Amino acid sequence: MNAYQDLESRFRRRALLGEAMAILHWDYATTMPSGAAEGRAEQLTALTLESQAILTEPDVADLLDNAEASVDGADAWQAANLGRMRRAWQHANAVPPDLVAALTRAGSACEMVWREARQANDFQRLCPHLEKVVALTRESAMARADALDCSPYDALLDQYEPGGSTARIDTLFADLEGFLPGFLEKVLEAQASRPEPVIPDGPFPVDAQRDLGERLMRALGFDFDQGRLDVSHHPFTGGVVDDVRITTRYSEEDFTQSLMGTLHETGHALYEMGLPRDWRYQPVGEAGGMALHESQSLLVEMQVCRGRHFLDYAAPLMREVFGGSGPAWEIDNLARLYAKVARGLIRVDADEVTYPLHVMLRYRLERAILSGDLAVKDLPGAWNDAMEDLVGIRPPDDRDGCMQDIHWMDGAYGYFPTYTLGALAAAQLFAAATAEAPDILPGISRGDFGPLLAWLRANVHGHGRRFDTDALLTEATGKPLDTQAFKAHLQARYFD
């Protein structure tokens, strides 16, 4: 066994621990009884530490050096895999296991307090727990920054967006910040001049909603032999490549939002299901980072399912499943409903025009928190000011203000910008796909998603983590990520 093969076998062990963690995470969010939360946190911490220990074995450094000296550069997959191994090794060796464990435990504890503190709109109660998570995250960020030779924030970002940087994000976000507020004004004006969309009248039985969701998932290419649809408080995609588990939540009064949630997660799921199976247990076989992951969910949701072609196909199905008839069920109304724009308080409910503003707010504040420019105790005021500045409304309380998201509670700093990078990438990829494969759009109108899925498999899913976001975009669309396609998409959807 040469050095590279030895590394492969170690990374395989690590990947299998990661798969176990993925199932335990899913179970935590969907199934686990409430009294098991602390025990589960210990299990996940233990698996995290075992996984880290595989990469902190003292001989791994030599193995990497030897493999890098000898690996055949002509095998692009192997070379990319080795690059990913090196990066994973840097991260694993940067942060001492005690700090990893302390951060995992502090995150779990903070999350548990947060659930109740948010309900009670009690930021004071949350504050000391959040301060602890921030302090430990800062420590971890500095350690990673030393190892990766970058800024602490970029070191955190690198966990979610390999190769990403604030420099790159700042440029893209500055462009959007110059465009979106004015565009939002115009959309709201135009929207006011059109008929107000109507939500179809319920109630909509949960069983029927699930049937419709599963039918559309199947049509899009979701394989139920290797996946599931369940219910959780917040929709997410979890599990592993041959066992992809998406969740949604149902409201009997309104099926439209839940359905779009299901379709969003289906986009994530198709990415996971399409990853290169030959590389399943290697770092290069993983998805390409959270920006590309979000590009796949937003491509399905925003580019495809909220658009006219999809509604040509789906609206009759909706009428059939729910026995709907009348103006609320017409394609025009559903299209207006699914493209409704509003200044709102809650990120997860935001439309695609205002969503990036919610992200910019978080990006701005989390950098300030980590650098120490903003104290955790001053977060509520800073949040409300930034919301007023960026989105144009002021939260009446912290529940729907700075306490609305789980990310910071759990120690996920550097994650938020990937949502908007994903939105940009989705638009750019979909524009390239439809230009290159003219059968995609007519296929969507008929419920034939084969041409779309084939393009995504070939240009995104099948690449695994071979490329960083910009490199993949360049391969697939001819240029690195920019804002042009996103702006063109918004223009077309809201004004054409």
Place this chain on the structure above:
Amino acid sequence: MNAYQDLESRFRRRALLGEAMAILHWDYATTMPSGAAEGRAEQLTALTLESQAILTEPDVADLLDNAEASVDGADAWQAANLGRMRRAWQHANAVPPDLVAALTRAGSACEMVWREARQANDFQRLCPHLEKVVALTRESAMARADALDCSPYDALLDQYEPGGSTARIDTLFADLEGFLPGFLEKVLEAQASRPEPVIPDGPFPVDAQRDLGERLMRALGFDFDQGRLDVSHHPFTGGVVDDVRITTRYSEEDFTQSLMGTLHETGHALYEMGLPRDWRYQPVGEAGGMALHESQSLLVEMQVCRGRHFLDYAAPLMREVFGGSGPAWEIDNLARLYAKVARGLIRVDADEVTYPLHVMLRYRLERAILSGDLAVKDLPGAWNDAMEDLVGIRPPDDRDGCMQDIHWMDGAYGYFPTYTLGALAAAQLFAAATAEAPDILPGISRGDFGPLLAWLRANVHGHGRRFDTDALLTEATGKPLDTQAFKAHLQARYFD
């Protein structure tokens, strides 16, 4: 950190991996999509190997020696824990990781083939897979036997029944074999002279069955904040101490069998829920082996729930939940139904009189298979002969003959005798409990299981794995395991 503390921290890591495996096993049996079976087997194999690797670190031997030389014998828990550590270390170091992995994979593969081969009644198709599992199990048994200085079969048995031996089992089983066939004849005769019990008329909606099951579980002491009830093909108890997951299966035509299945698993669950939490992550904090585990399920099912006192309480609830009335719902009929005895083909459907005969058959055959006296290809004939000899009927096919159980497919040899040891222990423990705490039986009649649970917590659950079966029985009942209480119980139930 002294040697003992160092060992505790390593065993804690191992226990947490074990907890992760327990949840993954539960998920496999209840939730996982079919296409993920191979991937799941790889995850479980990886966790098994990581867990073994903790105990095969070269310094563990010295740690054990040092801890044994220095641990305070006056702390009985610590001393017992150290003894369990030594035994676990012997097992882990006896079998090379490659063999562990090969056996795990062969077991998973054989189980997958078995599911279809059993359906198709096709032993030929199963045979080569089963031969592979047997060959690897034999190899593993011999390696363990060397390490433990006992026979290969006893070495396998030791995994399920710590300190158990064929010598001990042979004595108990010879006694039962002398008693049961004649007793069975007499019961069948007596039964023929009594009215045939009637199964209440359905259909029984699954939701109502689950509600009744959960109500009785709660009454018995099951804590739904730390546990769940779900559905699987074969009922089992899984999960971990603060997340105990039992399963059942429902038939709309007959609620009575499903309900008793739920109550059986509740007995297992109460044991897990009552284990000493201070020792959660240590070997001494585990349940005391499968015989004691089965004693707890059978105590609840056979000693309590199929008896008169329980039906005094439960029959009115059944009538209430299902709106039942008439002769089928009377306590006399339900008691006869729940104590019905018959020569049957299927172990899991067997009554308490014939069940030990099913176990003896398997005990006899699995020893012959492992010793090489019986070739796997000759199993069907040997099975049918032994069934005729012991139970008095001959299976018409292999589906309901030698292919009915999962154990041998999965490599679980040495497990079967623990079912009958458990039945003996259940009778002996319940006799001691009711003699010592006269409020137990009247409590059961009222649905107050507090006195029973208190006795079990104090005399069984709370001991964890401090004692072997005989030692625990001696502590709790004044003498080691024997057949006397079991025979007295049968006499009382079927003839008094």
